[in-house]
Amino acid sequence: MLMTDIILQKRAGAPLSSDAIRFWIDGVVSGAIPDYQSAALLMAICWRGMDARETAELTMAMTHSGAVVDLSAIPGTKVDKHSTGGVGDTTTLIVAPVVASCGVPVAKMSGRGLGHTGGTLDKLESLSGVSVERSVDELIAMVNGGGIAVIGQTGDLVPADRALYALRDVTGTVESLPLIASSIMSKKIAAGSDAIVLDVKTGSGAFMKTPDEAFALAAQMVEIGRMVGRKTVAIVTDMNQPLGMKIGNQLEVQEAIEALDGRLSMDDPLIAVSRTLAVKMLILGGAAHDESEAARLFDESIASGAAKDKLRTLIDVLGGDGSIVDRPESLAQVKRLIPLPSPSDGTIAAMDALRIGASAQMLGAGRAQKTDTIDPAVGLVMGVRTGDTVTKGQTLVTLCVNDESRLDEALRCLEGAFDIRAAIGPIAPMVYGEVDENGIKRCDK
């Protein structure tokens, strides 16, 4: 087989055979296929697309490019959860303890944050003593002991994605639905869970800027799951403003603890999205028969303190001090708190979640490059949500700062992040709908 023929075929818009797809992915991992040929094929895929069969075969070729985790030593249905990335999205630290406290084993591999979105690993590691670089054997032992573990993706998983993602990043080929869908799903399938719940974000702070694009990506990932035998459900949720009110690593742990303490209202967006995700996971995990039973389990696990105890267990098992869940106020201590006042009276018509995330990153809450270090305590505390009325001088957001040399740049990121008007139109819903094997259900149309 010749790589040039494969490139020409896709350039002409023809579907690739499974042999051709495997030949390419094998060659990416072995190094037999040079980057320039892979880059040309990636660009052809961006323009010509891939059908459902090709996308599923690409996903499985990538999945098997490295180790595939075997979680069969953990009894029960293992349900994984993945978010396509958002600002102030600390749902994993809420949903994982809730689901585990209801008896569904949580054996999760998470990612680090890059750019304006935070990663669950960085949030966990912001707690002293916590170490997330663990082996699969340790993961299994932790889950069989306490019912919950969240660790970093081990280095031998999906090497093809690591190589291709780096290439896509520098060749303008990230934005392709089959490439994004196969990249995400190959990692989830290799991580060994039986079922997958996806949170596909849409809006100013997300990869997918419109709900239509987000539903299209969700549908492709659900279809991959169906074709390879992993039950997959996706919800599409709003990322036009930060999900939680706190952005930053310890700040988000603090907000997750507050949520598990029952201190947020049930219509709080962070709770609403967490509840929707947990409901899907509890049903897939066999802990509930239907949505109303699952929702009741979610509410009870918070009211009884069982979910908060699971977060304590998770922090302890990772080497940290789980008693932090009893004193969240001791987290996120910084040198200076700087409020950003509203320039005028009005209503918050919109926010730019990308700018807000970038500002937190600038303060040291996230990385611009993989090698950057994170300040666990810094970040932003939002004072308003979209739709709130504000008066001139009212605090829109408070910057939690340690390194003042970054302050000017962080404030510059926030310029134009709040659109304040005299009158506003309808506000986007938090949950736009869901996709499962029965198709797309939208609540926004």
Ligand code: URA
């Ligand atoms: N996240 C991934 O893991 N892969 C993509 O291609 C895009 C987002």
Ligand code: CA
């Ligand atoms: Ca709060």
